Amino acid sequence: MCCASFESENLVLEDSWKEYFQLYAKSNEMREKIQDARQIISSNAENAYIAYSGGKDSIVLLSLASAINPEISVFHFVAGKYLIPTWLENQVMENATKIAPQANLNCYEFRLGNFPKSRSSSTTVSWYAAFYSELSVFKKKTGCKVGLIGLRSEESHKRKHKLSFEESATDRYPLKNWTWKDIWGYIISTRLPYPSSYDSYAELLGWEQARFVSFFDGEFDKFNSTAIDNLLMWREKHIS
């Protein structure tokens, strides 16, 4: 007999997937992509920062960049407990410290994210406004001019379009040609830590669809993401 069948605890990557990603990581195609990404990072390493969300792409980017510049500046925007649960935010911070122990990690907080209202789609504008405002403060503080961003063309048509043009003066996209298999291949083969929510979401959605975005967020209602969050993150629905 069961009722609460969607438990996120104690789920681990299946052996078959682990083997698949490890094999994929040995492909020539992926080696070339790693080489290309390293080249982009190296040519901007002096005054670059990493935008780190805690998701799989920024984990890979942080790992690649910290191998080139261990003391690289990292910008992290804490979404608040109503959008990213505290236990998961702690994992994100721990992962950053494990991957790049010497990095200059700078955290800024979306204060509204600590109130239930932040889950409404009407606060999306405030989120982006606060994000760019804090990013500007961070850039002034650290003197960083170029952002290394983990956006990938594969993620959406909008991003594909955005990344198909020349890179802007302020942003570089070292992972723009990476696929989800490249990302997971790198994470699994180099044993990088990743947020545990991926395990439960991938079990339902598949590894290609599992994303790390704010939970119960009205911004993503158009994708019916709240219905999925209700099942997988039901413990976080009524946090106090």
Next chain:
Amino acid sequence: MITNVKASFELMGNIVLGFPYMCIDSLLAHLEFRRKLGDDYRLLSSKFVTKDIPSLPIRRTGDVYHCSVSMFPNETLQSMQTFYKRFAENCLGSANGRIDRGRGFFKDYVLRTPFTCTDRLDFYASLTTDADWLRELLVGLLGLGKDINIGFGWIKSFKVQEIEEDRGLIDPKDSVAMRPIPISMLKEYADVERLNYKAPYWDPDTVAKCAVPLSKVRI
């Protein structure tokens, strides 16, 4: 008069749930409300919201009905279904002027819905009347869960059988909660979370620290 019952549904297809479990007492309250209003129920505005939940002939402890949440008797599997809705001329009707496909009635969408693969669902209740009350109520129920209009959760048959023990609140055999129970009612509990514990389950005012269904408790 106390009648302890177990209701079993045989489903025609998979079921879509908006939460890991379904609170059956609110479903019964909805059916009772529909029965009391008769045809007038259909005249209610879709925006009519009421917190006046009809009282049910189910045993209560405090505010909590002895009515379990939905239980799947077998192992279940979860999966996703994607729905597409694109503009269709035959939906045009008498519309005139500019048609917005980004919002409103003609909005196109791609929606992902998680569903549970199961062909059976059970619940338990302790009634203060006879089991026929429940049988008569459930006859009018076509399906369970969400998205019934597109074929999910349709009921093939149901069976209400009388049992000896009250398993609506706590399962006496394993001492596990059969529904969210506020911890203020419990002496011991193993797993606590903030959950709605009474209808209406969408109302933030009915949220309290509760023992999670199927966790060990002692009342």
